[in-house]
Each structure stands twice: as C-alpha cells, then as structure tokens.
Amino acid sequence: MTAVKQQTTRDQAAPGRKRSDGAARSATVKDVATLAGVSPKTVSNVINGFVHVSPATRERVQRAIRELGYRPNRVARNLRRGSTGMLGLVLPELDVPYFAELGRHFLTTAEEHGRTLLIEQTLGDREREAAVIHGLGDQVVDGMVVSPLALHGSALADHLGTVPLVLIGERPSGGLADHVVIDNVAAAKEAVSHLVAGGRRRIAAIGVQPEPYIGTPLLRRTGYRQALEEAGLPPDPRLERETPRYHLAEGARAMAALLDHAEPPDAVFCFNDALALGALRTLYERGLRVPDDMAVMGFDDIEAARYSTPSLSSVAPDKAAIARHAVDLLLERIEAPDRPAQEVVVGHTLHIRESTEGGVTGVAH
Secondary structure (H helix, E strand, O other): OOOHHHHHHHHHOOOOOOOOOEOOOOHHHHHHHHOOOOOOHHHHHHHHOOOOOOOOHHHHHHHHHHHOOOOOHHHHHHHHHOOOOOOOOOOOOOOHHHHHHHHHHHHHHHHHOOOOOEEEOOOOOOHHHHHHHHHHHOOOOEEEEEEEOOOOOOHOOOOOOOOOOEEHHHHHHHOOOOOEOOEEEEHHHHHHHHHHEEEEOOEEEEEEOOOOOHHHHHHHHHHHHHHHHOOOOOOOOOOEEEEOOOOOOHHHHHHHHOOOOOOOOOOEOOOOOOOHHHHHHHHHHHEEEEEEEEEEEOOOOHHHHHOOOOOEEEEEOHHHHHHHHHHHHHHHHHHHHHHHHOEEEEEEEEEEEEHOOOOOOOEEE
C-alpha cells in the first residue's frame, strides 16, 4: 500500500507520466501554473476568459496549456459558473471565403478562452437573422458575435438585450451594442487612390447594392467616390455595377457588362475578392491583359488572392484582430451586462500584387 501511495505522489508531481495502472496522467491547473510561473487562480482566470489579465501573462499561460496538452473539465466548470461555456458566431454565408477565414480565427480565439464556438449561417435573410439571435440566446449560448446583413437601425435594436451580443461589420446599432469594425471608407479610398496613382482614369466599382444593404456596400462606395473626387475624376454612375451577392459569378457578370459599355473602364475596384476573381475570369475569356488593359483591385485579402493568376491586389482587414477584440468585448459583456457599449476600429493593410502593378508585389499602408 505504501508503494502505491508513493507512486501516486510521484505521478502528481510530473504531468504526462504514467500512473501505476499504466495510463498517462492528465495535466492539472497546478501543472499549468507551475510551468507558466503564475498562480492557479491566474490560470483559472485565463481559462474562464476574464479580461483583467495582462496580454503577456495570458500568452504565457496559453503557451503552457498547449505544451502540457491541458484540457479543462468544461462541464464541471460551466456548472459551477452557471453557464453553457459556449459562444455563438452568426455569419451570413459560410461558403464565402472571407467569412470562412474569419470563422477560423474566431474558433482559435474562443478555444484560447476555454470556450466552445457554435457557428450559425443566416444567408443574409432578415427573418433568419432575427430567429437565430433569439434562438441561440434563449437556448444555447452565453453570448454571441453577429455579422448582420439585413437587420439594422431600429429593426436591429429590437433584438438587442436578449443575450450578450457583439456586432462585427458595418450594421449600425445606434450605440446600443458593442461593435468591431474596420474603416471601410478609408480602406476603399486607399485602394482606389492606388489605382489613380497608377494612371487609371475610368475606374469602375463592382459590388454596389441597394437597400437594405446599406452598411459595407455604402461605405465602400463612399470611399471609392471620395478617391475619384480628390483626383478630379467625377464619379460616373454608369461605371458602378450592382450585384445581389458578393459571389464569383456576380463579379464575372458585372465585368462583362462593363466591357460591353461604349466606354469601358481601365480599372475596377471590387467590393470583395470573390467579385474580383470573377472579374479576372471574364477578362481572361475576353482576351484582355491584367493589369496592362485593366487593373483589378479586390477587398478582404482571402488566401486565393495570393494564388490567382495574376495575383490579386487587395485590402486586408486584420481578421485575427477582429476575432480577438470581438471575443474580448463579448466576455466583458457577459461579466458586466450593464456597461456602456464600446466600438473598436481594427486596422487594415493594402497588399499590392500583379493585378494592379504587373510583377510588383508589396504592401501599402
């Protein structure tokens, strides 16, 4: 009996060693705390997503968790704190590459906070957006991050308050909800100014949308027009092409319509990369050279932009920062439901590639 007790003690002192029955012992909170050089309470704070932990300490603890392969007992922990341990992420379309890449960053961030992420798709439908917000909030998650397309203004406000919620994207909430955004006007203006600087004078826009899609499309069109006006190039409504969705086929069709115009453009700014990649296909089929005959600029900097032929110049929102700030705000909101709403503006970068400058690849800030 004594020998068994001594073996058990040694097992407790060494995470990952085998117990007397031959099974590997799982790492504990104390093991993580020892490796990270912090208290077990600090480890618990990181696991539970409490925000009042310095970034350096949080990173040290998360590194120790990964190294030891520590897996918290989420069921027991959630029972103790009276929560599900799950966060919701509500996105318009999961097969749109930007949202797929963004979702991956959210999964990683939620995991770092010891949370499970449940992802729902709305297809940009107003009724589905409302139903998902209420359904997830009433039954499953402790809070959710939502990227709404159809709900905005007073219609969106009607659905706030049912569950802790953070908005991403450009749907205005009147300051009633936490909000993580990029400066779409500035980003679009930088993209179009780059085309102007390359000597382009008839610059088209693909991705304009009518009501109710007034958020991202309106802001990107505003930046597009501002860049033209500052360059002394009056915006031409005939060069602004509406698309019902931001899909490859829509970009291809819009580009074909622009080429059939009596005065076709010499450059095009597409409101996302899928539209731009569709436009590139049409240009290839028509025998036009990019960027010699037509420069093409995208937005979102999805992975495919770096591997298309030619590679696609694009605006790159900081997707990792969007996920990090949104989850942090959501966890704060869960802990303090009555605190004032906050807005965080995340940075972006303009990646210059072959579609606007031939063989030149670089970064513009």
